Amino acid sequence: MRFNKLDLNLLVALDALFRLRSVSRAAEQLHMSQSALSSSLARLRDYFNDELLVQVGRQMELTPRAEVLQEAVRDVLVRVNTTITAMPYFDATQSDREFRIFVSDFSMAVLFPHVLALAQEEGGKVRFHLLPQTRQPQRTLEQGDADLLVIPQHYCSPDHPTDALFDEAFSCVVWNRSAHALRGEMTLEQYLAAGHVVMQPPGMDRSFEHMFMQGSGLTRRVEVTSFSFLAAPYLVVGTERVATVHRRLAREVSRGLPLTLLPMPMPMQAQRMEQVVQWHKYRSQDPGLIWLRDLLQRAVLRMDEGGAGQTPA
Structure with missing residues (x-):
């Protein structure tokens, strides 16, 4: 498929090159030969009239034009992916979907045992991949690497929606x-x-x-x-x-x-710290994430049964 004479399939290759900054690693991730990916890079350089990635020492660096393109390309691919792959409904008892959640070991210790217990009690077959938070957690949403962030409100991106989970003292x-x-x-x-x-x-x-x-x-x-x-x-x-x-x-x-x-x-x-859950704005209508966000809210209620966290130390 082409748009303004650009083969849109090349955007997938460009995104991988931007993220990995290596022809060999990008080719491996895309299950392509290095020569095929090098050919794709040559076509991209010709289309944009820019080198896009240049060799600096032992690694490749993005040109100023590539820096501008990087977020736009990722944004397009995330939007396309969420639109095409989103199912019209979600049944946790039938789905084996894996949810990627970036979370601190604090929330993993106090909240997620209740999340996992509730999911199992309800017959859920979904899988959970709990990952450590990063220096720029909002980037994991922008790049499509995270389904949800469980994070203090202070660290949230203003560009994506949030739900409050609980206050912490x-x-x-x-x-x-x-x-x-x-x-x-x-x-x-x-x-x-x-x-x-x-x-x-x-x-x-x-x-x-x-x-x-x-x-x-x-x-x-x-x-x-x-x-x-x-x-x-x-x-x-x-x-x-x-x-x-x-x-x-x-x-x-x-x-x-x-x-x-x-x-x-x-x-x-x-x-007091406000702990929230955040997701990508393009995925607000994802039935699986709607189910998961509701599961988190119910897990908070179970976590605090009897008023835990509300009375003085």
Whole structure:
């Protein structure tokens, strides 16, 4: 098929070349020979009157024209794909569809056990591929690499729709034999003077609670940095350190660890984080994603049965 004398099949090759920046890897992904893909690249260069990809050292880099084209090409392909492949209805008990969801280990620990349990109870045959969040989570939507993001509202793209899932507050987590636990409370001065275990999200600049601290003009003495929300409470055991942990997660891990949960020594409302689910704007009418978004909402209700997460630490 051609449009303005361009063979539209070449856009698939161009998208793969833009993403992988390698003729050999793009050819492998597209199940083409390298010579066939090189021929496609030559035709694209001729059509756009631009090199598009140039060799720089051992790798290929995009030309300025290619940088402009990259998002437009991906946008076209995502729109075509979602239009053609979307089924008019969705039955989770019959479908073996795999959903790709980018999620933090916090949400994976507190929310997704309920998601998976509900899906199984309802006879769902679908599959879930849970993936770690990236530095630019919105790019995973734009590139079609994610079906859904489960993410704090602060990190969402303004270009795509969201549904609120739940609000999350924070607790101070300390070893139950530490001086902090024996006092039974923590003042702001004691909090700032303590050594801290802090989670640094992989591929992201700052966590939500770190941004809150900076916005409030507070400086902590960071002694341990982890890449996992789930690991942070474990790392205070046997020490006088403090971890600032999502309240639901803190309650879960404290059931099996010698920990004490203390209220945060700052106004609680300012520390609430809104967790949302986000999807690509072209996929709002995808029946499978509509089912999955509803499943997430019902999983939140199950997660918080009995008021979990709503009362003080």
